[in-house]
Amino acid sequence: MSPVKNGRHLFNEIPTGFPEPGKTTVYDGSQTIDPESVALSPGSFLLKTLVLSIDPYMRGKMRAPSAKSHSPPYTLGEVLYNFGVGIVIRSENEAVKPGDHLYGMHTFEEYSIKDDASAYRVLKNEEKLPWSVYLGAGGMPGQTAFFGWKEYSKAKEGETVFVTAGAGGVGSLVIQIAKSQGLKVIASAGSEEKVKFLKELGADVAFNYKTTSTRDILQKGGPINVFWDNVGGETLEAALDAAALGARFIECGMMSGHDYKPYGVKNLANIVSKAIAMTGFLVFRFFDRLDEFYAEIPAKLASGKLVYREDITRGLENVGEAIHAVETGRNKAKSVILVADEKA
Amino acid sequence: MSPVKNGRHLFNEIPTGFPEPGKTTVYDGSQTIDPESVALSPGSFLLKTLVLSIDPYMRGKMRAPSAKSHSPPYTLGEVLYNFGVGIVIRSENEAVKPGDHLYGMHTFEEYSIKDDASAYRVLKNEEKLPWSVYLGAGGMPGQTAFFGWKEYSKAKEGETVFVTAGAGGVGSLVIQIAKSQGLKVIASAGSEEKVKFLKELGADVAFNYKTTSTRDILQKGGPINVFWDNVGGETLEAALDAAALGARFIECGMMSGHDYKPYGVKNLANIVSKAIAMTGFLVFRFFDRLDEFYAEIPAKLASGKLVYREDITRGLENVGEAIHAVETGRNKAKSVILVADEKA
Missing domain, CATH: 3.90.180.10 (Medium-chain alcohol dehydrogenases, catalytic domain)
Known part of the structure; x- marks a missing residue:
C-alpha cells in the first residue's frame, strides 16, 4: 500500500x-x-x-x-x-x-x-x-442522561418534567427514561421536524420554542417538578417561575450562553422560596461508574426499548x-x- | 384588675x-x-x-x-x-x-x-x-443554620466557606458551626461593628461588603467550597466566579431582591462547568425534626460553646x-x- x-x-x-x-x-x-x-x-x-x-x-x-x-x-x-x-x-x-x-x-x-x-x-x-x-445514546450524551436522571431527578410517578433540547442526544433519552417511570413530559425543540420526533418519543406536550412561548406552555402544563436544563437564560427564568415546591433542576448545559451574550436571570429568589435543588452536572465525574451504563443502555437501544436518532x-x-x-x-x-x- | x-x-x-x-x-x-x-x-x-x-x-x-x-x-x-x-x-x-x-x-x-x-x-x-x-440562635434562624448546614454543606475539614450576612441570626451560627468543623471561614457584613463581631465569632477573613469588593476578597481567599447565601444578586455572581469544582451553594435568602429591583445574574453557566449543587432551603420543611435541634443547640448557647448577639x-x-x-x-x-x- x-x-x-x-x-x-x-x-x-x-x-x-x-x-x-x-x-x-x-x-x-x-x-x-x-x-x-x-x-x-x-x-x-x-x-x-x-x-x-x-x-x-x-x-x-x-x-x-x-x-x-x-x-x-x-x-x-x-x-x-x-x-x-x-x-x-x-x-x-x-x-x-x-x-x-x-x-x-x-x-x-x-x-x-x-x-x-x-x-x-x-x-x-x-x-x-x-x-x-x-x-x-450509547455514549457520552446517553451517559449524561442516564446518570443525571438517576442521581438528581428524584423523580416520582405522576410528576411533571420539562426537558429542553429534547431532540438532542441527551434530551431524547431523558424523555424516554422519564416516560418509562410514569412522568408527564413537556419537551421543547427548535423545529417542527424535531417537535414531531419529541411526540414519537412519547412527550405529552411537545413544542417549538421558536414559535411558541415557553412561559405560556409551562403555565398551562406546569407546575414542573423536574427541569432538565440544556439551555439556561430566559428558558431557565420561565422554568423557575413555573417550578413546584421542592423542584429539582438538573443543569446540564447553558447553550444559550455559548454565544457569549449571557442573559441575566432575575428570578433566582424562586430557588429559596420554592426550595429548589439546582445541580450542575458534569458527566465525567461519573466515569468510574460507566459499567452501570453499559450493562443497561446498549441492549435497550438494540432491542428498540429505547430509540435514538x-x-x-x-x-x-x-x-x-x-x-x-x-x-x-x-x-x-x-x-x-x-x-x-x-x-x- | x-x-x-x-x-x-x-x-x-x-x-x-x-x-x-x-x-x-x-x-x-x-x-x-x-x-x-x-x-x-x-x-x-x-x-x-x-x-x-x-x-x-x-x-x-x-x-x-x-x-x-x-x-x-x-x-x-x-x-x-x-x-x-x-x-x-x-x-x-x-x-x-x-x-x-x-x-x-x-x-x-x-x-x-x-x-x-x-x-x-x-x-x-x-x-x-x-x-x-x-x-x-435558639429559634428559627438557629434551626435554619443547623439544618441547612447539616443537610446541604457536605463540608470537609480544610475546605473554605463564604458566609454572607454573617452577623445575623443565621450567619453568626453558620460561622461558628463551620469553624468547629475545621473550615476556613470568609464572612461579610455591612458595618465595621458587625465585622468586629465576625472576627469574635472566629471568621478567618471578615470584611465590610459596603467598603470592600466581595469579588477581590474571594479572589484572594477562594476558591470557595461552600457558599452560604443570604443575599443573592451581585454577591451570588461573585461567588459563582470564585466557586471550586463541586461547590455547594446553600440558598437561604436573597435579601438583595427584597426591594423588588431584582439583579440579573449573568454567570449561571458556572453551575454547569463547576458542577455546583445549589439548594434553596426552607426551614419549615425540617419542622418534623426540631427535636434534633433542641437536643443540641440551647445547651451550647447556655454554656457559651456557641455565642449569640x-x-x-x-x-x-x-x-x-x-x-x-x-x-x-x-x-x-x-x-x-x-x-x-x-x-x-
Missing part, C-alpha cells in the same frame, strides 16, 4: 461568537500516511478513525488558555479531538490488537498513532449497533459546518461525523 | 420598596382588654406576649394575595404575626396551663386569645436562657422601625421586639 491522504481538522482561531467553518476550525488535506509501513514505537498503535462526535460542550474548549474551566482548551494550530470510535490497524501494545474498536478521545484525523491504551474502552458491541450509536455528516472536511449546526441548534439530532466505513 | 391597653401592630399597606414605618405597618393603641375577666370559650387560652421576632422573610408576606409563595401573605388591616414567646395567663385548654411558655406564631399584640395548643411548643428552658434567645427593641409601637432596619441591614444582630417583661 502506498501513502494515502491523512485528512485532519484543526483548531485555527478563538471565536468571539459562534464558531465559523473555515475560520474557527479548518480542514487540512496536505498530510499523508502509509498505514502499512508507518513506524510504530514500542507501546504505540495505529488507529483508523471511524466516527467522531460533535457535541455542544466543544464550544467551551475553543477559548484562550487563560480562561479556566474543568475541560482544557483546544490548542491553536493543533488537531481537534472529541469522543469517537476507531479501529486498531496495527499494534505494538499488548493491551490492544488489530480489529479492536476503541471508544474514547480521538483526534480529528483519518489515521492516528496513539500509545495510551488505558484511555480507551474496547467496545465488544455484541448488540451489533452502528458504531456511531456509541457516540450518542442521528444526524450524520460524512467527511472530516465538513466538521466546521457540523459544529456550527450544533452550536446554533440547526442539527436534526445527535451530530456525528462519519470519517470512514469499517471495510472501506 | 380593670381593663388595660392591648396595643397591637397592623399590616396597613402593600409596600413597593422597603417597608415604611407608619405606612406599611401601623401601631394601634386603641384596644383594651381585661386579662382577669375576658371571656374564654372552651379550648381557648389567654396569652401575654413576651418577645416577638423580626425576620427578613416577613417582607415576602407583605404582598398582594394574588402573588403565590410558600408562605401566605399578611392580610391588610389585620395584626402582623411571627415567631414569638408568650406566657399562658389563663387556660380553658387541657394542653396548656397558666405559666407555660409557648413558642410559635404569635400575633403582634400585648395579649391574645388562642385555641390551637398544638401550634405551639412548650419551652421548658432548663438552661434559663432569656426567652428572646428562642427566637434567634441580639438587637432588642422595646415596645410594639417600634415594630415598623425594627422591620425597616432588618430589611435594609441596619440591625446590629438578630432583631427581637421585647413586648413585656415576664414579671411586669
Whole structure:
C-alpha cells in the first residue's frame, strides 16, 4: 500500500461568537500516511478513525488558555479531538490488537498513532449497533442522561418534567427514561421536524420554542417538578417561575450562553422560596461508574426499548459546518461525523 | 384588675420598596382588654406576649394575595404575626396551663386569645436562657443554620466557606458551626461593628461588603467550597466566579431582591462547568425534626460553646422601625421586639 491522504481538522482561531467553518476550525488535506509501513514505537498503535462526535460542550474548549474551566482548551494550530470510535490497524501494545474498536478521545484525523491504551474502552458491541450509536445514546450524551436522571431527578410517578433540547442526544433519552417511570413530559425543540420526533418519543406536550412561548406552555402544563436544563437564560427564568415546591433542576448545559451574550436571570429568589435543588452536572465525574451504563443502555437501544436518532455528516472536511449546526441548534439530532466505513 | 391597653401592630399597606414605618405597618393603641375577666370559650387560652421576632422573610408576606409563595401573605388591616414567646395567663385548654411558655406564631399584640395548643411548643428552658434567645440562635434562624448546614454543606475539614450576612441570626451560627468543623471561614457584613463581631465569632477573613469588593476578597481567599447565601444578586455572581469544582451553594435568602429591583445574574453557566449543587432551603420543611435541634443547640448557647448577639427593641409601637432596619441591614444582630417583661 502506498501513502494515502491523512485528512485532519484543526483548531485555527478563538471565536468571539459562534464558531465559523473555515475560520474557527479548518480542514487540512496536505498530510499523508502509509498505514502499512508507518513506524510504530514500542507501546504505540495505529488507529483508523471511524466516527467522531460533535457535541455542544466543544464550544467551551475553543477559548484562550487563560480562561479556566474543568475541560482544557483546544490548542491553536493543533488537531481537534472529541469522543469517537476507531479501529486498531496495527499494534505494538499488548493491551490492544488489530480489529479492536476503541471508544474514547480521538483526534480529528483519518489515521492516528496513539500509545495510551488505558484511555480507551474496547467496545465488544455484541448488540451489533452502528458504531456511531456509541457516540450518542450509547455514549457520552446517553451517559449524561442516564446518570443525571438517576442521581438528581428524584423523580416520582405522576410528576411533571420539562426537558429542553429534547431532540438532542441527551434530551431524547431523558424523555424516554422519564416516560418509562410514569412522568408527564413537556419537551421543547427548535423545529417542527424535531417537535414531531419529541411526540414519537412519547412527550405529552411537545413544542417549538421558536414559535411558541415557553412561559405560556409551562403555565398551562406546569407546575414542573423536574427541569432538565440544556439551555439556561430566559428558558431557565420561565422554568423557575413555573417550578413546584421542592423542584429539582438538573443543569446540564447553558447553550444559550455559548454565544457569549449571557442573559441575566432575575428570578433566582424562586430557588429559596420554592426550595429548589439546582445541580450542575458534569458527566465525567461519573466515569468510574460507566459499567452501570453499559450493562443497561446498549441492549435497550438494540432491542428498540429505547430509540435514538442521528444526524450524520460524512467527511472530516465538513466538521466546521457540523459544529456550527450544533452550536446554533440547526442539527436534526445527535451530530456525528462519519470519517470512514469499517471495510472501506 | 380593670381593663388595660392591648396595643397591637397592623399590616396597613402593600409596600413597593422597603417597608415604611407608619405606612406599611401601623401601631394601634386603641384596644383594651381585661386579662382577669375576658371571656374564654372552651379550648381557648389567654396569652401575654413576651418577645416577638423580626425576620427578613416577613417582607415576602407583605404582598398582594394574588402573588403565590410558600408562605401566605399578611392580610391588610389585620395584626402582623411571627415567631414569638408568650406566657399562658389563663387556660380553658387541657394542653396548656397558666405559666407555660409557648413558642410559635404569635400575633403582634400585648395579649391574645388562642385555641390551637398544638401550634405551639412548650419551652421548658432548663438552661434559663432569656426567652428572646428562642427566637434567634435558639429559634428559627438557629434551626435554619443547623439544618441547612447539616443537610446541604457536605463540608470537609480544610475546605473554605463564604458566609454572607454573617452577623445575623443565621450567619453568626453558620460561622461558628463551620469553624468547629475545621473550615476556613470568609464572612461579610455591612458595618465595621458587625465585622468586629465576625472576627469574635472566629471568621478567618471578615470584611465590610459596603467598603470592600466581595469579588477581590474571594479572589484572594477562594476558591470557595461552600457558599452560604443570604443575599443573592451581585454577591451570588461573585461567588459563582470564585466557586471550586463541586461547590455547594446553600440558598437561604436573597435579601438583595427584597426591594423588588431584582439583579440579573449573568454567570449561571458556572453551575454547569463547576458542577455546583445549589439548594434553596426552607426551614419549615425540617419542622418534623426540631427535636434534633433542641437536643443540641440551647445547651451550647447556655454554656457559651456557641455565642449569640441580639438587637432588642422595646415596645410594639417600634415594630415598623425594627422591620425597616432588618430589611435594609441596619440591625446590629438578630432583631427581637421585647413586648413585656415576664414579671411586669
